Amino acid sequence: MEKSQESVPVDCSFCKTSITCPPDKLDAHTHACHECFLDLIAEGKEIKNIHVDIPRKELARVNSIMMAGSLRDAAFPEVWADYKKNFKKMSTREIAEEMFALGARCMAESMMEKMARKVVGADTDDDDDPDDDFEEEHETWAG
Numbered sequence: 001m002e003k004s005q006e007s008v009p010v011d012c013s014f015c016k017t018s019i020t021c022p023p024d025k026l027d028a029h030t031h032a033c034h035e036c037f038l039d040l041i042a043e044g045k046e047i048k049n050i051h052v053d054i055p056r057k058e059l060a061r062v063n064s065i066m067m068a069g070s071l072r073d074a075a076f077p078e079v080w081a082d083y084k085k086n087f088k089k090m091s092t093r094e095i096a097e098e099m100f101a102l103g104a105r106c107m108a109e110s111m112m113e114k115m116a117r118k119v120v121g122a123d124t125d126d127d128d129d130p131d132d133d134f135e136e137e138h139e140t141w142a143g
């Protein structure tokens with residue numbers, strides 16, 4: 001399939017499934033099939049110098065899950081704990097919907113937190129204008 005660079009068969013470091021690896025990634029310490037990679041994300045493990053073989057048809061799904069993983073780090077370990085049990089069975093569309101729900105909740109809670117901080121007067125991370133209203137702050141949430 002690949003014409004410019006010939007991929008070489010390697011074993012997944014975790015489940016020993018045969019996967020393919022481009023020549024420039026052969027020196028990675030760890031090789032993983034996409035399923036094992038999703039397991040790593042579910043476990044919250046971060047592995048340096050890893051090559052992951054992701055089939056093109058799985059790419060969108062894996063990307064969504066990685067994004068969900070970063071949301072988890074941002075805010076919702078308990079939501080993530082539920083989510084990670086199921087995401088491997090979910091379709092890309094379901095994951096996208098889940099992401100949307102997570103994101104909306106994330107935003108709502110961060111706004112509430114900001115409002116609460118205003119109430120107690122402990123909002124110290126506003127270095128420019130202490131009278132910024134939260135509508136302005138929430139625009140920067142995803143940035």
Ligand SMILES: [Zn+2]
Nearest residue numbers: 012015033036
């Ligand atoms: Zn594997």
